[in-house]
Amino acid sequence: MESMVEVRSERVQQSIQGVVIQRTRLKLLFIPVFTSILVWACLVQLWHMRLLSGFTRVTKASVRVDETVHSTTPRNYTSNGFLQVSCNGGLNQMRAAICDMVTVARLLNLTLVVPELDKSSFWADPSNFEDIFDVRHFIDSLRDEVNIIKRLPKKVARSYGYHPVVMPPVSWSSEKYYLQQILPLFSKHQVVNFNRTDTRLANNGIPLELQRLRCQVNFHALKFTQKIEALGQKLVHMLQQRGPFVALHLRYEMDMLAFSGCTEGCTEEEAEELKQLRYAFPWWKEKEIVSDEKRSQGLCPLTPEETTLILQALGIEKNMQIYIASGDIYGSEQRLATLRTAFPKIVKKEMLLDPEELQQFQNHSSQMAALDFVVSTASNIFIPTYDGNMAKLVEGHRRYHGYKKTILLDRKTLVGLLDLHHNRTLSWAEFSAAVRQSHEGRIGQPAHRRVIEDKPKEEDYFYANPHECLCESARCEGLDNSTEVR
Ligand SMILES: *[C@@H]1O[C@H](CO)[C@@H](O)[C@H](O)[C@H]1NC(C)=O
Ligand SMILES: *[C@@H]1O[C@H](CO)[C@@H](O)[C@H](O)[C@H]1NC(C)=O
Ligand SMILES: *[C@@H]1O[C@H](CO)[C@@H](O)[C@H](O)[C@H]1NC(C)=O
Ligand SMILES: *[C@@H]1O[C@H](CO)[C@@H](O)[C@H](O)[C@H]1NC(C)=O
Ligand SMILES: *[C@@H]1O[C@H](CO)[C@@H](O)[C@H](O)[C@H]1NC(C)=O
Ligand SMILES: *[C@@H]1O[C@H](CO)[C@@H](O)[C@H](O)[C@H]1NC(C)=O
Numbered sequence: 001m002e003s004m005v006e007v008r009s010e011r012v013q014q015s016i017q018g019v020v021i022q023r024t025r026l027k028l029l030f031i032p033v034f035t036s037i038l039v040w041a042c043l044v045q046l047w048h049m050r051l052l053s054g055f056t057r058v059t060k061a062s063v064r065v066d067e068t069v070h071s072t073t074p075r076n077y078t079s080n081g082f083l084q085v086s087c088n089g090g091l092n093q094m095r096a097a098i099c100d101m102v103t104v105a106r107l108l109n110l111t112l113v114v115p116e117l118d119k120s121s122f123w124a125d126p127s128n129f130e131d132i133f134d135v136r137h138f139i140d141s142l143r144d145e146v147n148i149i150k151r152l153p154k155k156v157a158r159s160y161g162y163h164p165v166v167m168p169p170v171s172w173s174s175e176k177y178y179l180q181q182i183l184p185l186f187s188k189h190q191v192v193n194f195n196r197t198d199t200r201l202a203n204n205g206i207p208l209e210l211q212r213l214r215c216q217v218n219f220h221a222l223k224f225t226q227k228i229e230a231l232g233q234k235l236v237h238m239l240q241q242r243g244p245f246v247a248l249h250l251r252y253e254m255d256m257l258a259f260s261g262c263t264e265g266c267t268e269e270e271a272e273e274l275k276q277l278r279y280a281f282p283w284w285k286e287k288e289i290v291s292d293e294k295r296s297q298g299l300c301p302l303t304p305e306e307t308t309l310i311l312q313a314l315g316i317e318k319n320m321q322i323y324i325a326s327g328d329i330y331g332s333e334q335r336l337a338t339l340r341t342a343f344p345k346i347v348k349k350e351m352l353l354d355p356e357e358l359q360q361f362q363n364h365s366s367q368m369a370a371l372d373f374v375v376s377t378a379s380n381i382f383i384p385t386y387d388g389n390m391a392k393l394v395e396g397h398r399r400y401h402g403y404k405k406t407i408l409l410d411r412k413t414l415v416g417l418l419d420l421h422h423n424r425t426l427s428w429a430e431f432s433a434a435v436r437q438s439h440e441g442r443i444g445q446p447a448h449r450r451v452i453e454d455k456p457k458e459e460d461y462f463y464a465n466p467h468e469c470l471c472e473s474a475r476c477e478g479l480d481n482s483t484e485v486r
Contacts, residue, residue, distance in 0.1 A: 074143040081186035082152055083110040084164060084193040088118045091132070091366040092373070092389035096463045097197035099217040103210050104201065106146045107175055108183050114138070114150050115197075122255045122281065123365040132366055134223045141221045145213060156190055165189045168196035172456035174205055203462040204451050214462065215469035218393075219400055224370050231357060232374025235323075238352050239375070242345075245321035247379035248311075249372075249394070251301040251386035254330045261289025262300035270331065298412025301386035304329065306418055308339045311383070313432035314407065314439065321345045323379065325372035325390075327365060349375075382406045382444075392464035395444055399465060406444035413438045446470070 085101045087094040098115050105112040114129050129135055139148045165185055170177060185192050194200070201214075223229065239245045257263065258277040263270065271291075278284050294300050302310065311322075322343045329335050340346050349371055350358065361367040369390065376382050376394045382405070384391030398404040414435065421431040448467055449460035 074147065075145060077109045077147075079111045079147060080109045080183065081111070081189070082113060082156060082164075082191040083108075084113045084116070084152065084191060085197050086116045086118070086193065086195050087197045088195075089121060089198050090118075090123055090389060091369040092393040093198050094118060094366075095218070095222060095393055096389065097200070098222065099214045099463070100201040101194070101197060102142060102146055102148075102217045102221070103213050104169075104178050104182075105148075106213055107178055107210060108186070110186070111147045111149060113152055114148060117366070122259075125364050125366040127364050127366050130225070131364070132225060132228065132370060134225055137223050138221050142217065145216070152191065159190065164191035164193045166193045166195050169194055169200045171199045172202045173200060174202050175207060175210060199456075201462075203449060203456060203459050208468055211462070211466065211468040215400075215466050218463065218466075219397070219469075224374065227360070228367060228370045229374065231353070231361075232371045235349055235352055235371065235375050236378045239321060239323060239347070239379075242321055244380040245323050246311075246316060246381045246383060247323045247325045247372075247376040248307070249376060249382070249384035249386075249391055250304060250307060250324050250326045250329060251384065251388060251391070252304055252329050252331075252335065253327050256301055256386065256388070257330055259284050260294065260300060261286070261291055262294055263291045264295050264300060265303040265305060266331075295415055296412070298410070298415065300411070300415075302409065302411060302414070304335050305338045306414070307385050308342045309418060309421070309431075310409065310414060310435060312342060313435035315432075315436065316343070316381075318343060319345060321347060323375055324348045325376045327368065377401070380405070383409070385409065386411075392461050395464045396466055399444055399446075399470060403445055407439060408442040408444065410438055410442060 083101070083105050085097070087097045087101075089097070094115075094117055101115060102112060104110075114135060117125075117127060117129055117132070119126050129138075135150070139150075142148060169182060182192070224232065254274070254277070257266070258274045258281075261274075261278065263274060266274070278289075279287060291300070316322075320343065322339075322345065324336075324346060336346065349368075358368075361371065373390065373394060376390075377397045382394055382398055384394070384406075387408070395406045395408070398406050417426065417431055417434050417438075420426040421428070426434065446467075447465065449462065449465050452459045
């Protein structure tokens with residue numbers, strides 16, 4: 001859709017936007033989520049107005065970014081040294097980190113070595129950068145910003161005996177930290193290796209051109225390999241042919257449950273198994289966890305059974321296709337029984353594709369996750385049951401692609417409502433009205449990120465809502481900061 005829009009004149013663009021908005025409105029109407037038609041109509045009007053400005057923003061951002069993509073002259077700067085990075089975490093955590101690291105390299109005039117991906121995380125995926133991302137496109141499309149090389153030149157490595165400075169930069173840092181603390185290291189050592197990369201750059205207070213570069217990397221320079229993209233698009237087409245679909249990121253996977261200590265709905269044996277797993281992994285530091293307390297604070301992923309009730313309460317119809325965008329569900333097929341009864345058109349990639357097609361990705365959890373990323377980004381509605389990195393990165397992509405609907409579940413409120421419904425304090429009608437009402441402002445509409453001084457972890461995450469890339473400052477003024485309280 002974007003590339004179509006880019007090549008056309010301003011006037012034609014506007015009419016395309018009109019069509020897209022019409023379609024979006026139809027989609028919004030297609031799945032009636034709110035009880036009152038009156039309230040609904042008003043909200044649609046309101047969003048229509050927001051979407052209208054939203055689309056202009058998206059187009060502008062894409063055009064701006066694309067000019068640099070097509071540039072043929074590399075940026076001419078004197079490199080201050082080489083930056084090597086070893087990313088840690090799963091696919092989406094690493095994706096955000098790569099965007100940050102390119103930005104740091106640009107700020108400090110460094111030569112970046114293509115990032116190394118984590119092979120020792122829980123997922124133990126042996127994939128390299130080029131197995132997941134189109135490395136040629138990554139290097140070429142950023143050449144106007146930063147020089148990226150595939151490996152450290154032998155000459156450089158030898159000149160100081162293969163011993164780079166290895167260190168983790170301080171998390172949530174500003175550009176001042178990198179200029180004042182990190183840059184001087186390069187005058188002494190030619191190579192610095194960052195051995196942790198998650199959340200090393202602050203969400204807020206970063207100069208606009210650097211924020212925009214983070215977006216350029218995220219939305220344009222990082223493309224999945226042809227192999228992943230093609231199979232992902234095949235899944236999308238298969239689903240679209242059968243009608244609209246919800247992508248449900250059902251984060252009820254073993255690692256999530258073990259790490260979070262959430263055992264709601266598990267048998268005693270299962271709870272014990274999860275606990276053993278947690279104790280076995282040194283980097284999951286929090287060991288003694290009271291599941292009920294965490295759940296009531298909204299810190300647990302919803303169970304498949306809880307998710308079923310929430311989807312029904314939100315008005316998702318029984319015949320809607322639900323694509324499960326997740327790895328293996330803990331407790332396997334049995335744990336999906338309730339959800340499948342309520343929504344018979346549940347599908348997973350394993351059901352849509354031949355085993356041979358998926359085989360090449362088996363044992364490569366990041367490549368599997370990449371397929372789910374493609375489908376989740378393209379879905380009519382995206383609903384994550386936990387706000388991990390995948391949920392956040394997909395949310396950001398959906399905002400960028402025209403504020404496609406993402407339902408951001410308020411788990412703390414929801415578990416309270418679920419408990420009241422379970423003990424019959426709330427009837428179904430009361431329960432579902434309360435669920436809908438509490439999510440009216442949580443569908444990924446235009447909003448400012450929430451800024452919390454000195455508590456970067458609690459702020460809205462840059463990559464979930466990179467609002468600087470979705471609007472020009474003058475146009476952002478009208479946005480109501482309170483629309484998304486998270
Ligand atoms: C890059 O800039 C330097 C100094 O400004 C100049 O001497 C050099 O010719 C430039 N190189 C290219 C390829 O433009
Ligand atoms: C990076 O290079 C540009 C010129 O291309 C220069 O203006 C800027 O001061 C340099 N910054 C650093 C941190 O070296
Ligand atoms: C990163 O490097 C530092 C300093 O060399 C070391 O103490 C730390 O254990 C390393 N961390 C990782 C995750 O490798
Ligand atoms: C994946 O790994 C398992 C065990 O590590 C192995 O048995 C299986 O053959 C592998 N599958 C593929 C497709 O490589
Ligand atoms: C239902 O649960 C809520 C809190 O979980 C409690 O305050 C309330 O008294 C319970 N009602 C009944 C009828 O058990
Ligand atoms: C929203 O927040 C931004 C920055 O956090 C601020 O500049 C802007 O004035 C705020 N807008 C409103 C309507 O409060």
